[in-house]
Amino acid sequence: MNLFSEAAQFLTDPANWSGATGIPQRLLEHVGYSVLTMGIALAIAVPLGLWVGHTRRGGGMIVGLAGALRSLPTLGLLTLFTLLMGLGLMPPILALVLLAIPPILSGTYSGVAAVSPALVDAARSMGMTEGQVLTRVEIPVALPVILGGIRNAALQVLATVTIVAYINLGGLGRYLIDGLAVRDYARMLASVVLVAVLALAADAVLALVQRLVTSPGLRLAGDRP
Amino acid sequence: MNWLSNNWSTVLDLAGAHLIQSIVPVVVGLLISVPLARLATSRRWLRPVFVTGSSLLYTIPSLTLFVVLPLILGTGITSVVNVIVALTLYVIAILVRSCVDAFESLDRDVLQAATALGYKPVRRLFGVELPLAVPVMIAGLRVATVSNISMVSVGAVIGIQSLGTLFTDGLRRSIVSEIVVGIVATVLIAIVLDQLLRLLGHVLTRWQRTGTTTARERRRAGAARHASASGRDDRTGGGDPEGRDSVAGAPGGAGAVAAVEARGDRA
Amino acid sequence: MTDLAIRYRGVSKVYPDGTAAVDNLDLDVPAGSLTVFVGPSGCGKTTSLRMLNRMVEPSSGTVEVNGQDVASIPAAKLRRSMGYVMQQSGLLPHKTVEDNIATVPRLNGVSKRESRANARQLLGSVGLDESVATRYPAQLSGGQQQRVGVARALASDPPILLMDEPFSAVDPVVRQDLQSELLDLQKRLHRTIIFVTHDIDEAILLGNRVAVFARGGRLAQYATPEELLRAPADDFVADFIGRDRGFRSLSFDNASVALQPVTVLAVDTGERFLVGPGSEDPAPWQAAGASSSDWVLAVDERRHPLGWLPVTASGEPAAREELRVGGTLWHDGGSLRTALDAALSSPSGQAVAVHRDGSVAGVVPGEDVMRAIEEQRSARYDRSERS
Structure with missing residues (x-):
């Protein structure tokens, strides 16, 4: 238990809360990589998922693609891209984007595809154009599932950004890798605790967002099977 | 691929270690989850405890557990035991919920009929409830297994031996083929184990395929129920409504399968 | 058109x-x-x-x-x-x-x-x-x-x-x-x-x-x-x-049948009186001693029909336990179909007619309904013959 108090000391030491290697800086880097990754992944996966979900064509392709991407080990991609493209920001971001795409893609696709055909039919019958069907009916109704996928992706990215420190980038994983190099176990512990707290906090925030943007009507519909 | 022919025994060793670290947690996790889930089905107050607990557990990054567990278990930081225990916890987090879903999706009438026929509780569990819950459980198992296989390699970052070691070693020594071999081997293991589980589910659920519903109808039902299930689920995720294939077909269980798969994305 | x-x-x-x-x-x-x-x-x-x-x-x-x-x-x-x-x-x-x-x-x-x-x-x-x-x-x-x-x-x-x-x-x-x-x-x-x-x-x-x-x-x-x-x-x-x-x-023919008065028994007071056309204020039952029906219609305090009671040999209505829950009701001016149905489902063979508020308006004997049906039929037949 001694290590825990050492880790606590590390976390409460004012020296670790300032400067280029301080916790705020590392936290910022960690969140920055994650936001960048999520931005790219969202830009790719959401439109694709919406399109396939709306047209209800190519669902099998999406499932296959997501499954294939899911079985790729992120650490392997990270090291491979680094070797092929050299050190820098893009190789790890690319690997993380591939990690984030499957949950967003299948969440978006399955959310939209699961909107009741009768509801879509009703929307068209009322004179909605295809675009209006998508933006006024399918997306709002699928929103909880879409956001669930995004939330899941964000969690994975936040957790996995830890290992970009392995290829000399920043982020909270820096303390883990540096601590490992000098057998400073307390610093490693501090690192993973910070990541866990960040993940829990982010998940809580995203859960709140999910709740806020989900129409109460959908929650009620969910409670009544 | 010269590298592979010179190092195939190393690769085999690492693959073996990788397999152990992915399979043992699945087996142990299953043995723990089923009784826990059965308990939560009969003692309703346990359900929210388990559901919240597994959500929280699931939010904790695997590296965090790999580093924290040695302190609790007294193991060395590079011990495979850490990975096995950590992944067992994740398996339980996935399986308890999917088994609860599975038990809850059972047809009450069938259970009452079994009791009326004279099944005692234990025999009813093994003779009726478990076989009927198989499709949903298999779906949970497949998700847990595939995500385990990719999580195991992360342990290599802190020095735990697995196929992930090929990534860290390959990076250090700048050998692209070593990394590629590692990726291919990991994916292969994932595919083979997933297919084995699918086959197992297929064998264990022969009774299902006499129904008159088509696979398409079941999938659609699954997708619809999935959406409604996800709406109230505090840990929704990207599930595939296609329900992969034949396992997604228990009467009343298709939605549960989809819901299980929806929770499955995690590295 | x-x-x-x-x-x-x-x-x-x-x-x-x-x-x-x-x-x-x-x-x-x-x-x-x-x-x-x-x-x-x-x-x-x-x-x-x-x-x-x-x-x-x-x-x-x-x-x-x-x-x-x-x-x-x-x-x-x-x-x-x-x-x-x-x-x-x-x-x-x-x-x-x-x-x-x-x-x-x-x-x-x-x-x-x-x-x-x-x-x-x-x-x-x-x-x-x-x-x-x-x-x-x-x-x-x-x-x-x-x-x-x-x-x-x-x-x-x-x-x-x-x-x-x-x-x-x-x-x-x-x-x-x-x-x-x-x-x-x-x-x-x-x-x-x-x-x-x-x-x-x-x-x-x-x-x-x-x-x-x-x-x-x-x-x-x-x-x-x-x-x-x-x-x-x-x-x-x-x-x-x-x-x-x-x-x-x-259903498509409105019944034009004449209502007949009926002997009712108010179960709350036990009073008997006559209800029907020409007796806006219920006539005392004695005045209707001529009513030869074997049945009285039991009504509640709002004069909504409850059911029929057979009249015993002594001329008194049977005890309440004998109540035959009545059939369907016919709204005065409703269709022949509902009138016939009300008559057929009534133990007394009389269709109970009710006002809009549900209170008893009178009765129509089954024969009258049948006669009305026959009149409608022949009227239609004549019409189609002429056209």
């Missing part, structure tokens, strides 16, 4: 796999009428309906609405010009009731405030309280959801209303309410309504005209409900209309 609202000319729908959903349909629907498309499943009735708003495009032939070929009108514009009610209400689950009703006006660019105010007004006309305006569909019963569906279809004040099995998913009691409210609504609004159902009774109850579709998308008969019951065009229609055709056709 009134203006035509809808005209099908040689319309067919053949799917790529060769199945014919609609076969060479010619049909004219007058404006302001409620026309029912009825038939077994797979007969093309819904397909025919959906060709009106281009949810289905015909393989050949033309569909005209108000003299304009629908194919020449952009689909979204066409659909917004018609109200559409479907079986599973199709309400948007993420929107409140008022926003659901406001959907089409909002699509047409009406302001949120105006369309919501309009939505609240419509709630009243479909029999819903304004308090449901801010609820979500999941908080409503099936019947309430269907009412909101009707209100939504009416929101942009469309001259044409398409209703695709709108009441078939609600329970029978609620369905009856919805049906009679639709009739009331139509009396006030005079829309051109096309109503699809597989329930012939619903068709006969609601339709000004009924189009019976047969399998393969053939229009088997297009007639008023009365004609349909009296003269089915072929065996298919006769079969589809089903049993008791003659009995059911009595």
Whole structure:
């Protein structure tokens, strides 16, 4: 238990809360990589998922693609891209984007595809154009599932950004890798605790967002099977 | 691929270690989850405890557990035991919920009929409830297994031996083929184990395929129920409504399968 | 003849796999009428309906609405010009009731405030309280959801209303309410309504005209409900209309029968008196000593009928335990069908007639009902002979 108090000391030491290697800086880097990754992944996966979900064509392709991407080990991609493209920001971001795409893609696709055909039919019958069907009916109704996928992706990215420190980038994983190099176990512990707290906090925030943007009507519909 | 022919025994060793670290947690996790889930089905107050607990557990990054567990278990930081225990916890987090879903999706009438026929509780569990819950459980198992296989390699970052070691070693020594071999081997293991589980589910659920519903109808039902299930689920995720294939077909269980798969994305 | 609202000319729908959903349909629907498309499943009735708003495009032939070929009108514009009610209400689950009703006006660019105010007004006309305006569909019963569906279809004040099995998913009691409210609504609004159902009774109850579709998308008969019951065009229609055709056709004749007074027993006071024409104030029972009936009608304190009591040999009504719960009731001025039914289901053989408030108005002996039926029949027979 001694290590825990050492880790606590590390976390409460004012020296670790300032400067280029301080916790705020590392936290910022960690969140920055994650936001960048999520931005790219969202830009790719959401439109694709919406399109396939709306047209209800190519669902099998999406499932296959997501499954294939899911079985790729992120650490392997990270090291491979680094070797092929050299050190820098893009190789790890690319690997993380591939990690984030499957949950967003299948969440978006399955959310939209699961909107009741009768509801879509009703929307068209009322004179909605295809675009209006998508933006006024399918997306709002699928929103909880879409956001669930995004939330899941964000969690994975936040957790996995830890290992970009392995290829000399920043982020909270820096303390883990540096601590490992000098057998400073307390610093490693501090690192993973910070990541866990960040993940829990982010998940809580995203859960709140999910709740806020989900129409109460959908929650009620969910409670009544 | 010269590298592979010179190092195939190393690769085999690492693959073996990788397999152990992915399979043992699945087996142990299953043995723990089923009784826990059965308990939560009969003692309703346990359900929210388990559901919240597994959500929280699931939010904790695997590296965090790999580093924290040695302190609790007294193991060395590079011990495979850490990975096995950590992944067992994740398996339980996935399986308890999917088994609860599975038990809850059972047809009450069938259970009452079994009791009326004279099944005692234990025999009813093994003779009726478990076989009927198989499709949903298999779906949970497949998700847990595939995500385990990719999580195991992360342990290599802190020095735990697995196929992930090929990534860290390959990076250090700048050998692209070593990394590629590692990726291919990991994916292969994932595919083979997933297919084995699918086959197992297929064998264990022969009774299902006499129904008159088509696979398409079941999938659609699954997708619809999935959406409604996800709406109230505090840990929704990207599930595939296609329900992969034949396992997604228990009467009343298709939605549960989809819901299980929806929770499955995690590295 | 009134203006035509809808005209099908040689319309067919053949799917790529060769199945014919609609076969060479010619049909004219007058404006302001409620026309029912009825038939077994797979007969093309819904397909025919959906060709009106281009949810289905015909393989050949033309569909005209108000003299304009629908194919020449952009689909979204066409659909917004018609109200559409479907079986599973199709309400948007993420929107409140008022926003659901406001959907089409909002699509047409009406302001949120105006369309919501309009939505609240419509709630009243479909029999819903304004308090449901801010609820979500999941908080409503099936019947309430269907009412909101009707209100939504009416929101942009469309001259044409398409209703695709709108009441078939609600329970029978609620369905009856919805049906009679639709009739009331139509009396006030005079829309051109096309109503699809597989329930012939619903068709006969609601339709000004009924189009019976047969399998393969053939229009088997297009007639008023009365004609349909009296003269089915072929065996298919006769079969589809089903049993008791003659009995059911009595629905279309109002019974003009004279009420007779009846001896009633007020169970709360034990008093006996006479109720019937010419005795606005109940005459004391003694004055009606001549009433030779073997039965007295037991009533509650509001004079609502409870059932019949046999009169014993002593001339006194039997004890309350002997009460025979009565049959159906006939509202004075109702149809011959309900009068006959009331007589047949009454232990005393007399149909109990009630006022609008449910209190006893008198009785009609079964023979009188039969005589009225016979008079109607011969009157019709004479009429058709002369014409």
